[in-house]
Amino acid sequence: QVQxxxxxxxLVQAGDSxxxxxxxxxxxxNGYFMGWFRQAPGKEHEFVSGISWTGTNTYYADxxxxxxxxxxxxxxxxVYLQMNSLKPEDTAVYYCAAGLSSLAFRTRRAYDxxxxxxxxxxxx
Numbered sequence: 001q002v003q004x005x006x007x008x009x010x011l012v013q014a015g016d017s018x019x020x021x022x023x024x025x026x027x028x029x030n031g032y033f034m035g036w037f038r039q040a041p042g043k044e045h046e047f048v049s050g051i052s053w054t055g056t057n058t059y060y061a062d063x064x065x066x067x068x069x070x071x072x073x074x075x076x077x078x079v080y081l082q083m084n085s086l087k088p089e090d091t092a093v094y095y096c097a098a099g100l101s102s103l104a105f106r107t108r109r110a111y112d113x114x115x116x117x118x119x120x121x122x123x124x
Contacts, residue, residue, distance in 0.1 A: 002026045002098050002113040009094060009118030012086055016122070020081040022096030022115055029077040033102040035111060036070065036081050038092035038120075047106040048094070049081060059105065064090075086122045093117040 008020040022034070035050040049070040050059040058070050064083075072079040079096060097111035104110045 002029070002032065004096050004098060004113055004115035006094065006096050006115045006118040009120045011121045011123065014087055014122055014124050016086050017082070017084045018086065018120060020083065020094055020096075020118060020120075022079045022081075024077040024079075024098065029098075030074055032098040032100060033105055033110070034070075034072060034079040035097045035099070035105055036079075036094060037097060037108065038090075038094045039117075040089075040092040043092075045095070045108055046092075050102075050105045051079065052102060057102075061106075083120070086120075088122045088124045091120060091122050093119050 003025045005023050031053050033052055036048040037045045038048050039045045048061050048064055049068055051070045051072055055072050067085045069082040095117045096115045098113040099111035
């Protein structure tokens with residue numbers, strides 16, 4: 001089992017930045033592909049970003065490319081999502097997820113473990 005706990009969400013204004021963290025515990029963090037998803041009210045979960053377990057490969061949704069940066073520190077069992085130039089449409093609950101397979105990483109089914117989510121609200 002891998003337990004994931006997100007933190008760093010909050011209420012900010014458009015143009016501001018936030019840094020989300022996802023701390024993993026339980027089984028070894030190494031080897032897991034990590035992803036960030038978000039869910040806005042009344043909408044489906046949306047893939048935001050993903051990172052390979054070495055950190056070599058990173059992936060982004062078109063809607064956040066150039067504004068968000070994903071990174072990980074395997075020594076700290078933590079993955080981060082730096083969010084810059086936030087927009088009201090970024091408002092959502094953000095979830096981190098872990099999966100052993102990097103196939104179909106843009107879909108929820110690729111992940112075995114999920115955090116409880118952290119709310120990000122961006123006011124205009």
